[in-house]
Amino acid sequence: SQKIEQNSEALNIQEGKTATLTCNYTNYSPAYLQWYRQDPGRGPVFLLLIRENEKEKRKERLKVTFDTTLKQSLFHITASQPADSATYLCALEGTALIFGKGTTLSVSS
Amino acid sequence: DGGITQSPKYLFRKEGQNVTLSCEQNLNHDAMYWYRQDPGQGLRLIYYSQIVNDFQKGDIAEGYSVSREKKESFPLTVTSAQKNPTAFYLCASRPNLAGGYNEQFFGPGTRLTVL
Numbered sequence: 645s646q647k648i649e650q651n652s653e654a655l656n657i658q659e660g661k662t663a664t665l666t667c668n669y670t671n672y673s674p675a676y677l678q679w680y681r682q683d684p685g686r687g688p689v690f691l692l693l694i695r696e697n698e699k700e701k702r703k704e705r706l707k708v709t710f711d712t713t714l715k716q717s718l719f720h721i722t723a724s725q726p727a728d729s730a731t732y733l734c735a736l737e738g739t740a741l742i743f744g745k746g747t748t749l750s751v752s753s
Numbered sequence: 754d755g756g757i758t759q760s761p762k763y764l765f766r767k768e769g770q771n772v773t774l775s776c777e778q779n780l781n782h783d784a785m786y787w788y789r790q791d792p793g794q795g796l797r798l799i800y801y802s803q804i805v806n807d808f809q810k811g812d813i814a815e816g817y818s819v820s821r822e823k824k825e826s827f828p829l830t831v832t833s834a835q836k837n838p839t840a841f842y843l844c845a846s847r848p849n850l851a852g853g854y855n856e857q858f859f860g861p862g863t864r865l866t867v868l
Binding site: 678686687688689693733735740745 | 796811845864
């Protein structure tokens, strides 16, 4: 069956550093992959979408890569800030979007 | 403002009672979804609907029911058959899937607690 894994449940980094979150998938060949941000007690908010024929996509301090050979996506936040602290979810297209369990990022000042 | 509304934000239910969670969107989206979120479990799909008067079971549909009589509305009923209903429930929508590559818009969620 299709499986999505976000390797770390929690990631703690210092302000100003680059945060790197990993999303791996198996038994699947998605046409695209999405990343969402979720704050406690709130619904997820869309951040970025990357297609299978795109190696990299950027939006301000965010960068996503998509390696269909490794079946992996990396999500980077450069110059991280305490306001970036949240849970980040990756999602793949199925009959509906299939979400990973998320990685909770904590940025300390 | 366009968006998705869910009500109520907090809901308490006695064991053995059915309860209905509301989800309304004014984004003119065709597809709507219900997810359940438990700590450490991520989002799990309960039901989804791609068009009015049609809906499909997701991964954890047992103990839940839905209807899609209007494009804007996709209510979820948590029945007494759901053994562990205490969770955070999220409704989402997105445009027609035919074009693909569509982001999903989420509501603010309803936290259901069974007493």
